[in-house]
Amino acid sequence: MMNADEFRRLGYAAVDWIADYHTLGAQGPVVPQVKPGDVTRSLEPHPPLVGESGDALFADFKDKILPGITHWNDPRFMGYFPCNNSLPSVLGEMLTAGLGVNTFSWITSPAGTELELLVMRWLGEMIDLPWAGVIQDTASTATLCALLSAREQVAPVNAEGLRGQQRLVCYVSDQTHSSVLKAARIAGIGDENVRVIPTHPVDFSMDVVALERAIDEDIRLGHKPFFVTPSVGTTATTAVDDVPAIVRICRARNTDIWVHVDAALAGSAAILPEMRWLMAGVEQADSFVFNPHKWMFTNFDCTAYFCKDKNKLKHALSLTPEYLKTDVDDVAENLRDWGIQLGRRFRALKLWFVLRSFGVEGLQEKIRLHLALAQEFATRVKDHPRFELVGNPRFNLVCFRLESDMATETLMTALNATGEIFVTHAKLGGRYVIRVSFGQTHSGWDTLEKLWSLLGETLRRQPQPA
C-alpha cells in the first residue's frame, strides 16, 4: 500500500502533470481515437491480488487511461456545454479529497456546512439573488429537489403516497432539458402529465400564450397545475424564456404553482452587470439553478441551487432518524435536509478557492471574453455566403447550418474527424444544426481563429452545392 513518502513523490509528479495539462492543453487529438472496448481491452480484467506500486498506477494512467480521455478542458473542445475547470478549483478538490469529510450534518463538519452556506450567499450577491442556496451535484438533482418541493406544496405525497389526489400537471417547453422530464418520472408525476409547450420558431423561447392556454385547460378539467420550468439558456440554443410573463401567468391563477428557473449554463453570465437582464422575474419565481461546473471554472461537480423559501425545500426532503439527531439541530443547518442524498461531498471548498482566486472581476473578464468570442463567431457566420445562423445567440453558444441537413452533418463529421476541434449538434425546428460553444478556461481569440480556418478548410474539401 502507498506510504506517505511514495504519496509525496507521486503527488508532486501528479501536480506537475496537472499544471502542464492546464497550461499546455491536450497534446494530441481533443477526442480520443479509440473504439468501444479498446480501453477495456488494454486493462487487466481481474483485480490484483497483491498491491502494486504507485509508479505502476501513474504509468498506467498515462499509457492506458489518457489515450481514452476526451479533453473537455482543452479550448478546442466546443461540444455540448463547457464543463470547465481551473487550478484553484483543482487545489480545493485535492484538499477536499485529502480531508475526505462528509458534510451531511453541521456536526459532521461545521466548516463544511458554514462555508457552503457562505459561498452560496456570495454567489447570490454576485447575481443579485437574495435567497438561501445549497450546492447540489448536478442541475438534474436540483431540478428534482424543486419538483419534489413543488409536489409536497400541493399534495402530501411523502406521507400518503401517490393515491387519489388531483392529477398533478407540470409544464415545460419543447426545448426544456430532459432532466425535468426525468424528475417528473422519478417524482411519480408521469410523462402523461408533463405538458410540452411549443416554442417560437425563430428564437426557440416558450410560447407563453400557449402556456397560459394549457394551464387554463388543465384547471377547467379539474387538474392541478403545480410546476413550470422556464429556461434561461436552453441546451440546444441558449434560448431565453420570458420568466416575468411566466411568473405573472402562474401567480394570476394560483400562488402554489412552483416556478423553477433553469439557467444551468447561462446563470454564470448574470455576474456581469450588462447581462443581469437574464435575472428578470427570477425573484418572483420559487427556485433557480445554475452550474458553476459549467461556466464558472469549478470542476465537476458543483451546482448552485437557490430556493426562495428554504423551509419548503426542507419540508419536502428532511427526514431525521434517531441516529442522526444532534444537540444543535435547532440552531444549525444540516444540509442533508436540503437535498436528496445523506452523504455529501465538501464541494464548497473548491468553489471558495475559485471565487477568491479569480475575484469577481477575474470571473467577469473570462465570461465577457467568451461572450465576445461567440458574438464575433456569430457575425462571421451571418456574413458567410453558405452558413445560416440559427437562433439568437446571446451567450457563449452559436448554432449554424449549411443549406441541407446532410451537408451540415457531413461538415460536422469531417470537422470532428480532424481531431483538432470537437463540436456537437442539435435539431432545431427539425433541422440539423452544428453547435459551437466557447467556454473553456483558456479559450481565446486564437481558439476562434483556429476554428474559423479549420471550418474554411473543411468546407473547401466538401462537395459544393449545385
Ligand code: PLP
Ligand atoms: N439544464 C440545462 C439547460 C442544461 O443545459 C443541462 C445540461 O447541459 C442541464 C439542465 C443538466 O445539467 P446537469 O448535467 O448538471 O444535470
